[in-house]
Amino acid sequence: MVLKEFAAETRARTQSAALFIGVIAIVACGSATPTETARAFDPTRTPGIVGTGTATATATTTVTPTPNAKEMRAAGSTETFAIGASATSDEAARRETATTTALSAQATARQGQANKAATVARATLYAEAEATSTKITELVDGTRIARGTLLVADLLDRRKATTTMRTAVAVVTLTGRSSHRAATATTIQRRVLATSTSASARLEAEATVGAIERSGAATSTALSVVAAGTAAALDRNATATTQSIYSNATATSLAIEAERTRLAIDRYSKATMTAAALDRAATATTVAIYSGATATTQARERNGTATAVAMYADATATAQARVLNVTRTALAGAAP
Structure with a gap:
């Protein structure tokens, strides 16, 4: 914009100078008519002439100078140079505009x-980052489901083992009771048969049978208590084992989920920082390109301005030199 204004001002000044040169050239080439007045002849002041009185002679000579070819070429060259300077300034302005x-x-x-x-x-x-987060969530959910499935299967296996052990204890207990009672009955029958002829022997057999029955009842009670204690101990062990397995599975699942979450956050943070770095790099590149273009444009504008100023000064x-030459020539031709 500054260059365009300067070019317009340059053209205006050049046209003014050309107009001034044209006016001077017209004046110098014969528009004016100089008049030469001859000197008055005074015989009293001229040696060799004696007499009195005053004689006056007046002569008028009109000189009309004709412009020569050199002056016309000078005026035409000045006008041509002014037109060329204006065209050069316009071309420089167009080039600067196109470059900008x-x-x-x-x-x-x-x-x-x-x-x-x-x-x-x-x-x-x-x-x-979104795909990684989704995949991590799926892996964590799958791990949790797998842990839960294993935990349920383990609980079922331990319940089955506990039930089997209780059944075995009960079978052993009942088998012991039956075997003991059968042996006791067989012994009593043998003794009764062997001593059936004696009343005292019968009484002794009856007492023995009573003692055996009491002993069998006590043994059965003791076996029941032992079986119940064993079953309770197995239940406690199974419960403790189940709780331990569940705690370990929960802790493992939470640890895996925490680790994967940390990895997802780390990757998301890195992705965010990378995006921010790309934004900064793109902004810096844009600023550098714009700054370089601006500096180049300003340098070219300064060069164009300096060139136009130099051309205008030249x-x-x-023009001034040619005006002076034409003026001197005109004055020399009009001088007496």
Whole structure:
């Protein structure tokens, strides 16, 4: 804009100088008619003539100078130079405008490319972070489900083992009772049969049978207590084992989930930092391109301004020199 204004001012000054040169050339080439008045003849002041009185002679000579070819060429050259300087200034202004437009378009295109690249990179990083987070969630859920399935299967196995052990204890207890009673009955029957002829022997057999029955009842009670204690101990062990397994599974699942969450957060943070770095790099590139284009444009404007000023100074000096030459020539031709 500054260059255009300066070019317009240069053209205006050049045209003014050309107009002034034209006026001077017209004046010098014969528009004015100089008049030469002859000196008065005084015989009293001239040696060799004696007499009195005053004689006056007046002669008028009109000189009309004709412009020569050199002066006409000088005027035409001045006008041609002014037109050439104006055309050169216009061409420089057009070139500067075209250069500025091209640099602005190039900077805009590069900024658009950098913005597109940053947008694509940011979208890719966000998509990868989202996919990673989803995958981690699926893995954690799958791990939790697998742990729960194993825990339920383990509980069922331990319940089955406890039931089997209780059944075995009960079978052993009942078998012991039956065997003991059968042996006791067989012994009593044998003794009764062997001593059936004696009343005292019968009484002794009855007492023995009573003692055996009492002993069998006590043994059965003791076996029941032992079996109940064993079953309770097995239940406690199974419960404690189940709780331990569940605690370990829960702790393991939580540890895995925490680790995967930390990895997801770490990757998301890195993706965010990478996107921010890309944004900063794109911004810095755009600023550098714009600064370079601005500096180049300003340098070219300064060079164009300096060139126009130099051309204007040369044109002004040349025009002034030619005006002085034409004026001197005209004055020399009009001098007496």
